[in-house]
Amino acid sequence: MARWRTWREATTEALYGPDGFFRTQAPAEHFRTSVHVSTQFAAALLRLARSTGLTTVVDVGAGRGELLAALHDLAPDLTLVGVELADRPSTVPAAATWTDTVPHDVDALIVANEWLDNVPVDVAEVDPHGTARIVEVDVATGNERLGPPVTGRDAAWLDEWWPLADAPPGSRGEIGWPRDDAWADVVRRLRHGVAVAIDYGHLREERPWRGTLTAYRSGRVVSPVPDTSCDITSHVAVDAVAHAGECAGAQSTLVTRQRDALRALGVSAARPPHALAHTDPRGYLAALARSCEASELVDAGGLGGFWWVLQARDVDPPAELCRAARRRVHPSSPARPGDR
Structure with missing residues (x-):
C-alpha cells in the first residue's frame, strides 16, 4: 500500500529519523564535498x-568530522565544534566538541558546508488549471501525485521568492522557508563573528522551472526515493537565505561564488613551472597535485560554482572577499533581475 506524504515530511524521516541516512551512513561514501577534495579548502x-x-570554528553538518580533522592538523590552537545528529566518529580530534545543536552566543566562524541543501522542503507544482499544489510522494517508490493547493506561509514564500502564479502547468518550486528559518537561527546564535553557508543554489530570476530535487547514492545521481537509502537534496534559494540572515541580525552580507571566494582566500590553481620538474622532481609533483586539487575546488562547472553566503556580526569581512563578492542582498526586498 502506498504511503503518501509531503516531500518535507518524507525527507525529514528519510534523512534524520532513527534509521535515517545521515544517522546511519557515511556521507563521503555517497558524494564528495570540498572537504574531501583537498585540505586547501x-x-x-x-x-x-x-x-x-576568530579562534573558534563551528562546523554545522559536520558529517564524519573531516573538516574538523583538517583544521586541527593545520592549527591545533583552534577551538573546534562539530554539529551533527550522528554519533561522534572516532576520527574526530579528541580536543573537538561534538554536539547536536549550534552553541548559543558564540564568538566564532560558523561554517555550513552543504548543509542547507539537506534541510527538507516541500515541493509545489502547477496543475493543468494553473493552481500551485503540494506534491506528495510514496515513500517506498518515489512515485508522486498532486495534493492540496499551496496556502499560508508556503504560498507567501513562493509569491516572494519563487513565483508560480503565471507559470505553465508542470512548473515546480521548492518552498525554502524552512532553510531560511534554519539559517536565521544560526545567525542569531552568533554573538561575534562570521557565518558562511556554502551550497549549490540559484537566484530568484534564475529558478529552474522544474526544480532541482534529486538524490545521490554511492557517488551516482539517482531518482529521489525517501526510503533512507540515499541523500535527498535540492538547490538552495540563495537570495532568500541571505535575506533571512540579515533579518536575523547579520550586519553585513557578501554573496559570491566559491571560485571567487577561494581565490580571494589564497587558493591557486596555477601550475608549477615546468623547470621545477628538472631541479626538484618531487617538489614539482607535489605542487602539481595541489594545483589539480585547487582546480577542482574552483571549477566553475563543479564545486567552484557553489554559492557562498557570508554574514557577519561585529566583524569586518576580509577586504579580499569584499572585492570578490559579486552580489549583495539587502533585507528591504528580494533580489530582482538586474541586481547582479
Whole structure:
C-alpha cells in the first residue's frame, strides 16, 4: 500500500529519523564535498578565521568530522565544534566538541558546508488549471501525485521568492522557508563573528522551472526515493537565505561564488613551472597535485560554482572577499533581475 506524504515530511524521516541516512551512513561514501577534495579548502577557511580574529570554528553538518580533522592538523590552537545528529566518529580530534545543536552566543566562524541543501522542503507544482499544489510522494517508490493547493506561509514564500502564479502547468518550486528559518537561527546564535553557508543554489530570476530535487547514492545521481537509502537534496534559494540572515541580525552580507571566494582566500590553481620538474622532481609533483586539487575546488562547472553566503556580526569581512563578492542582498526586498 502506498504511503503518501509531503516531500518535507518524507525527507525529514528519510534523512534524520532513527534509521535515517545521515544517522546511519557515511556521507563521503555517497558524494564528495570540498572537504574531501583537498585540505586547501580547510586552509582557506583557516585564513578566513585568522583574518577576522576568530579562534573558534563551528562546523554545522559536520558529517564524519573531516573538516574538523583538517583544521586541527593545520592549527591545533583552534577551538573546534562539530554539529551533527550522528554519533561522534572516532576520527574526530579528541580536543573537538561534538554536539547536536549550534552553541548559543558564540564568538566564532560558523561554517555550513552543504548543509542547507539537506534541510527538507516541500515541493509545489502547477496543475493543468494553473493552481500551485503540494506534491506528495510514496515513500517506498518515489512515485508522486498532486495534493492540496499551496496556502499560508508556503504560498507567501513562493509569491516572494519563487513565483508560480503565471507559470505553465508542470512548473515546480521548492518552498525554502524552512532553510531560511534554519539559517536565521544560526545567525542569531552568533554573538561575534562570521557565518558562511556554502551550497549549490540559484537566484530568484534564475529558478529552474522544474526544480532541482534529486538524490545521490554511492557517488551516482539517482531518482529521489525517501526510503533512507540515499541523500535527498535540492538547490538552495540563495537570495532568500541571505535575506533571512540579515533579518536575523547579520550586519553585513557578501554573496559570491566559491571560485571567487577561494581565490580571494589564497587558493591557486596555477601550475608549477615546468623547470621545477628538472631541479626538484618531487617538489614539482607535489605542487602539481595541489594545483589539480585547487582546480577542482574552483571549477566553475563543479564545486567552484557553489554559492557562498557570508554574514557577519561585529566583524569586518576580509577586504579580499569584499572585492570578490559579486552580489549583495539587502533585507528591504528580494533580489530582482538586474541586481547582479
